[in-house]
Amino acid sequence: MVKNLVAVFSTLIGLAGLMLSYAGHRQKVRQEAQEAQEAQETARRAEELRRIERDREQEQEARALREEAREQRERAASARREWERLQASMIGGHIALSPSSLNDNWVVPQVVIHNGSNQPVRDVRVFFQGEVIHELPLVGTGHEYLPQPPAHTQEERYRRQVTVEFTDVAGIRWRRDGYGALQRARQGTEGQEIWEAPETPVIESALRPSDLTDAGHQMQHAPARMPETPPQGPPTGPLSGPSAPPAPSAPYGGGAPAGGGGAPARRHVGLLRLAVVLVSLALIAGGVWSLIHH
Template identity: 35%
Template sequence: MVELVIAAVGCLVGLGGLAISYAAHRHQVGQAERLAEREQLVAERERAADERNTLVHASRLHVGFMATQSPLTNLDTWVLRVINYSSQPMRDLVSFYGGERLEFDSPTGHLSPGVMREARIPSRLAEPRPLHEATIVEFTDAAGLRWRRLGSGVLQCRRDNPDGSQVWGPEQAPLVEYANPDAWARRDLFMRFEAGGPDLDFPPER
């Protein structure tokens, strides 16, 4: 009888120890899961912050049109104007209109902060006036990321695939709070100056 009691007590003690070990294990597993979740959340926030910072830079490239009119022919000559409103340089600047590449007034493709470049649009493509929808501007930011700005104003960042190929990422709306809010930046705005008249520049950065 005594042996049975001792065996029963030993069994209960063993079961209790097993329960305690299981509870401790579950506690450790729960702590590890919570720690992993926090680390993932921090990583996602850091990645979102990095993406936002790069988008801030890309959002500060502005595009507009300028027209001058010849007093002899009364025909408009249209140019595409881009200006870098960010505090960092942009490079490898290229533009396309209607599928044709335009040549900027600087062959270097470098666009320093506050600098403006112009590219003449062939008259056969700009009649009666150019369309923003036909415009694409590509550039590389200070971090080495390749961007393109579509005529609608949205931005796309080029991505590398595991197989080595490159594709344009999803369209991203520019961060409006970092873009110059002046009226000239509206998609429907066109600027025209008479030949020989005063030349006006883009508004200064605020």
């Protein structure tokens, strides 16, 4: 009777050991699956950070290229406008006063149109105190003298009451007053001349025609630089450094410690589980054998 109880008790203990071993195996499988899922999530987040960093670097590179292109266009436009007003800056008019031979209190004024460029200007109109006093189809290089009626004045202001309108060799219409202000005209919607804001005359220009050609050629034919693809690996740049958030090694606080420190513990647990299974099987076999033979 005692042997039978011992056999039954041994069989129950063996079955309990097998059940515990099976439950431990299930727990291990679930833990490994969770760790694999967490590792995949970590890799996905790291890849997402790398993608965001690549997109940010490419956007910064594209923004820099757009800014460089805009600056090139502005420099080329500024150089072209300076070149366009180069000849106009050499055209002007003023009144020269000569003493009258008939009366010491009177002067003989002359409107002097000077063209310091090496090209003529056309469709010249000369204004004095807002009224047209002369119209010339063409004014060559040098000076053009236009006599005026005698006047009873010596004021400097009188000498500057001359405005000259002309069209340069590029076909641009200009206006230059006695004080040196330079304006260009543009065509309005109804064909009338609209004078733009005054521009600074070119006193001394270092520009050459080839400068404008080279600037336009560089803008039109320069190969566009494509953003370089950053090397694959941990993100660098704005997201790196002391202020960057550390890359998560194990989301939600899980995962195995780095460096493989959990490998010996897992190996010991596996050996212990195998020993429990073998002992359980031995107890079950012994119990069954005892029940059969008694």
